[in-house]
Amino acid sequence: MKTRVGIIGATGYTGVELLRLLLHHPEVEVTALTSQKYAGLPIDHVFPSVMKYLRLQCEELNADQISKKTDFIFTAVPHKTAMETVPAFLQRGKRIVDLSADFRFQDPAVYERWYQKHTAPELLKEAVYGLPELHREKIREARVVGNPGCYPTGALIGLLPLIEKGMISFETIVVDSKSGVSGAGRDVVLDSLFCEVNEGVKAYKIFEHRHLPEIEQELSRLAQKKISVTFVPHLIPMDRGILTTLYVRLAQKWKTEEIWNIFQDTYEKEPFVRICPKGKLPSTKDVKGSNYCNIGVKVNEGDGRLVIVTAIDNLVKGASGEAVQNMNIMLGYPETMGLDVGPLWP
């Protein structure tokens, strides 16, 4: 029997992407969708892209009602709403992947410094940070998984092989990320209008983006030492994709080939991490619509400067695809189930 899945907050960009992936998952049936804005409307009125193959109606969020017809829950609502919603489903015995920031932090104080008061701090102890490449085993047993932010996913996958081996200086890590506009979500704001964004590039929230503490938490945990990074996100005129350029210093003068081998070894068995051939660099275009993270590395041999570049689709590996990957791990399905469609190119 298929797992019945509910999506809380189905009408944002991560919501519709969850739909795309789950409707295609052979062991899952989507049985409930909620939307504050579109409650009462058939989902194909909101997203004509699902016409003819999904006839579900958006409903109000009612934990009792939803719980009766679902076995597993994705919460794709904004932070704050998420931590007010997740406990109700936990109490009704559901396991949950939450796509907001509310269950990503171990230390409530960190969350509260960057967001607001946490209303379910006790859950932070058991919630697992849902980056399978780091925490697969814990995810397997988790009741609540805090699905990583889009920027942290690309940054962490690029940094973790060398951090855990202690091969780079922890002092001067620079994370320069370039994101497509869907990362800003579906909120109707001036800054997301086509004509404000198209044919332009800009940086934003320098030193102040809320994904910074998330990156630092996971790097510090891995290094068992407090690590600070310089993180600057940029907005790029395209729908999907995050390219992250990582500037680090090697502890010794390793060559490109040696670094490449370490990445290759680290990720050989990871189903969704791909190391570009030596001399090649990743483009977000090569992962669009897929759950892959592509990686390229290049050392300035002689002085130990290293640049690592990672490419993901922010809505897939950076959000909904990773969430489905986490669900697969939690439910014991093959990790690639429902995620086996290749990138859309071009």
Add this chain to the structure above:
Amino acid sequence: MKTRVGIIGATGYTGVELLRLLLHHPEVEVTALTSQKYAGLPIDHVFPSVMKYLRLQCEELNADQISKKTDFIFTAVPHKTAMETVPAFLQRGKRIVDLSADFRFQDPAVYERWYQKHTAPELLKEAVYGLPELHREKIREARVVGNPGCYPTGALIGLLPLIEKGMISFETIVVDSKSGVSGAGRDVVLDSLFCEVNEGVKAYKIFEHRHLPEIEQELSRLAQKKISVTFVPHLIPMDRGILTTLYVRLAQKWKTEEIWNIFQDTYEKEPFVRICPKGKLPSTKDVKGSNYCNIGVKVNEGDGRLVIVTAIDNLVKGASGEAVQNMNIMLGYPETMGLDVGPLWP
């Protein structure tokens, strides 16, 4: 046992799209790829999008070699090359879907007026025009299917319900199509450079586009009467998609609702044609990456002017997806097999 499939001409945009769809098809295994330009190279060097899940090498076109390891052939090479290639595979007992124009025309004279001398005219008698919505039964038995052009697919699906019922004037049909740039193929030409195309729109080949005789052939066959249409294609700054706006005159003063019902009835059982709810119009964005054709209709009640709008992804329903649909029909697989992934939105 899976059907072993070869793609002749795998490194153009329709080639890589065939790959994306076929690698995901449960009853098919891609066992041979040819490329004049990249022979000898692994396919993932040409398209990093397929890294880690396809390790095939591009090879030269050798019908003997390819035939030994394949059961079914897609030819995704330019016209002329196609008609020189297809017979060799037919002789070796393969069935073929050809994505070029070489097997779309019944009358060699028409082909030769718009293209060049046909080198396999005898095959035109048996080749079937591969629009499943029109010729499904013949496709089932065909040895060679001439997969429709991208523009004709969008135009014909929009016109056929009213043409076959004789409900519109055949004199004044206007077909105004807007296509994404991938329709121009992967040839390295000035006009396809990013900076020449981006942030601009233009018409091209007015009255002279080679898809015109294809549209006219199928409409005339359906009407059992020669039909001429005015066809103007336009180039739009986006990767994928064709929107076709059809301007016709109704033979009587039917209402929007009556026309809508006819479309609904005609296409209810078609797996890949979707009629937009009354009052809604299609966008190419709602079909991107999928094999769907979305349709909207609007009558100027009072004087019988009717506008029909169709939206397809030119690389899927307008090329490789339709080709896979044809293969499914030819081989007796469920028609939607391998094509069940929803549109990528946004």
Add this chain to the structure above:
Amino acid sequence: MKTRVGIIGATGYTGVELLRLLLHHPEVEVTALTSQKYAGLPIDHVFPSVMKYLRLQCEELNADQISKKTDFIFTAVPHKTAMETVPAFLQRGKRIVDLSADFRFQDPAVYERWYQKHTAPELLKEAVYGLPELHREKIREARVVGNPGCYPTGALIGLLPLIEKGMISFETIVVDSKSGVSGAGRDVVLDSLFCEVNEGVKAYKIFEHRHLPEIEQELSRLAQKKISVTFVPHLIPMDRGILTTLYVRLAQKWKTEEIWNIFQDTYEKEPFVRICPKGKLPSTKDVKGSNYCNIGVKVNEGDGRLVIVTAIDNLVKGASGEAVQNMNIMLGYPETMGLDVGPLWP
């Protein structure tokens, strides 16, 4: 002494485009800007593009205050607001170019059928429809010019040479327009978000767009006979530009060359209309940022079908550039003054 100019509604897309053009006009000084939303803020906080060369502050709309420091007024506010604003400036002796629809219609009944009750219907008698190519002499003396809509500008310039000569059938005119997103204005609405618009094309308001009666008014006036047209606008993923494809039937079987000559003769002395060389078609890219309208023509010789294609920048020739051209005519400046910058290419 320079003409002191005020812009009422300076913070929309047509407002900032007026600024760009007027700041560059040697006989004009911009001395007042109003904005409901940004009153009190320096204009370069709203549009950093004007930093360092314009230090004006946005103010509330107060006709007395504004009139004291201006000689000439552009109203770039939405319809309804415009007709409530224009009379106050007229009473204070200002001449006005209004960029809304409120002064484009001769017949209040037509305006009221498509918009709402007109609050200054008596002004419609004297207001001049500001298409210089049609009404230059009247514009010269006008107190109020109703600046044409963006779609009508492109459609009318393409149709008027043959309409006034009675060379085409008036029965079957089809106007298929493709517009960049800035045409939708700067309103913060879901449909204008980058991710909703990018990588997609759609038709909208078929038979129902408010620019239709404007096109029909001017064509009918020119033909001295009621003309109806079929008009369908489309939205294209780019910032600026409108391409209009016009489908008409010639009254006789003229050749492309003959039609081309008529266009050439009609527009030879028009400073902003350019006929493409025979065999070439216009792209919006070739007029971006300029006040030009480029035109191409193509006859299907033998049956008299004719396609005319026009390209404009919707914010320049389709709005603010045409408005400056009108001001130049009204004030006796050379018509190209301030408008002599070539298109930005690419």
Add this chain to the structure above:
Amino acid sequence: MKTRVGIIGATGYTGVELLRLLLHHPEVEVTALTSQKYAGLPIDHVFPSVMKYLRLQCEELNADQISKKTDFIFTAVPHKTAMETVPAFLQRGKRIVDLSADFRFQDPAVYERWYQKHTAPELLKEAVYGLPELHREKIREARVVGNPGCYPTGALIGLLPLIEKGMISFETIVVDSKSGVSGAGRDVVLDSLFCEVNEGVKAYKIFEHRHLPEIEQELSRLAQKKISVTFVPHLIPMDRGILTTLYVRLAQKWKTEEIWNIFQDTYEKEPFVRICPKGKLPSTKDVKGSNYCNIGVKVNEGDGRLVIVTAIDNLVKGASGEAVQNMNIMLGYPETMGLDVGPLWP
């Protein structure tokens, strides 16, 4: 009498941009255009954007012929061709702004390490690096100006205020640049096709881009000490613009405000450098089509990390606009002449 100007290599993107700017310059007349590819064709056949206001014909490069009808020369040809061309015009008494890399380097050895053998090394002694913000006085007298690369312009304007004051560590400078596609020029290559570039971002030539030694030359000269930087360029799906994000370490714990003041003071009198208001960051959209460089700064107060962001239009301040600015300086015209058109927004 106007200065008669020739453009050698007028049919690339920097060539047509020179045309746009120079045709609008009141003291200049363009009297000769050369093009290897389009010799014999009127320039408006190559670029319909200049139809009706420029009727010059492209000609072959013949230094004698060109010299007779020109007073001043821009060379907008590829490197190597430039150094073979410039001496001929010098000998004929012309002054030249060269837009290639051939006259940017003081030390022939550096040029030869990154490019090829220099055929006019003696000219490198007198050629001036054409960044007005650094070398205005020398430019005034120069016979040959080596117009800076697009990336170096954005990087140097961002770094020079703090470098010359010795306020930052010279050890850890990271230059992460994001460029529109026109930076790659008009060469017809696969990597510049619309569908290869659109909807994707990638890094390229990490540690190996030829603009690196140019940046290092100027920084080292200014610091009077050898400076190495880490430079990574990226390709962004838009026509124009370069955003450069600079990561540096302050020598002391200055605050954002102090750094902002230094930028403000340094550039107050520069006509084309604009410092964003405190708390604001630049977008390339705000400089498109103009010669401006916009700058934003942000300090992580407490630890002295500083991020500087600069935005230019690569074809204007990064190429042709800067070239015109240099010409103005050389010929004693006001520095902003012909460059006084504001950015095109949106």
